[in-house]
Amino acid sequence: MNTWSSQSRSGQNPLRTEPGVLTMYAMQDKENPCIITILETYSSDEAYKSHIASEHFQKYKQGTLHMVKNLELCDQTPLNSDNIITNTIIQYCKTKST
Amino acid sequence: MNTWSSQSRSGQNPLRTEPGVLTMYAMQDKENPCIITILETYSSDEAYKSHIASEHFQKYKQGTLHMVKNLELCDQTPLNSDNIITNTIIQYCKTKST
Numbered sequence A, B: 001m002n003t004w005s006s007q008s009r010s011g012q013n014p015l016r017t018e019p020g021v022l023t024m025y026a027m028q029d030k031e032n033p034c035i036i037t038i039l040e041t042y043s044s045d046e047a048y049k050s051h052i053a054s055e056h057f058q059k060y061k062q063g064t065l066h067m068v069k070n071l072e073l074c075d076q077t078p079l080n081s082d083n084i085i086t087n088t089i090i091q092y093c094k095t096k097s098t
Helices: A006-009 A014-015 A045-050 A054-068 B004-010 B012-016 B047-054 B055-068
Strands: A021-030 A036-042 A076-078 A083-089 B021-029 B036-042 B076-078 B083-089
Touching: A014 A054, A014 B047, A021 B083, A036 A045, A036 A076, A045 A054, A083 B012, B012 B021, B012 B055, B047 B055
Parallel strands: A021 A083, B021 B083
Antiparallel strands: A021 A036, A021 B076, A076 B021, A083 B083, B021 B036
């Protein structure tokens, strides 16, 4: 399956493998499902630059290029510096019943 | 001081006092600082309804009413259900030097 959703799942890898990638949270607008928003936070400018140069990102970027009609990068200032946001990826484990 | 920022600080209370409020993260657009985005996530519809009925929310709502020219509630579907986002509020503690 080559959908945006399956591509964005591969985009979760940075949360597991790149310590400087703190948040990567994708959302789809309920009223207009063509609008996808991804909240990304990084520990530093260097972490961001390192991420976009990574193999993971390039794979995601190339895999979604034909799906994206318009892309806006909206750089934000967090308003409360003592309010930290992070991501957790739930790992599903299959267990054998005994 | 009666700014949006000081009001939004009082809006952090739900993260401390309402277990169903998972994320409350305010951002200001760097290009257009008049645009404020708040990412909010709740554990359930009930948690959301309980939050907007709370004293905290009503205080924030009334305190910012005159500052808001346009409000859009953009309901979102998280694209990866195994990707959980949470907030942490850093507590600053003053310590006595001995």
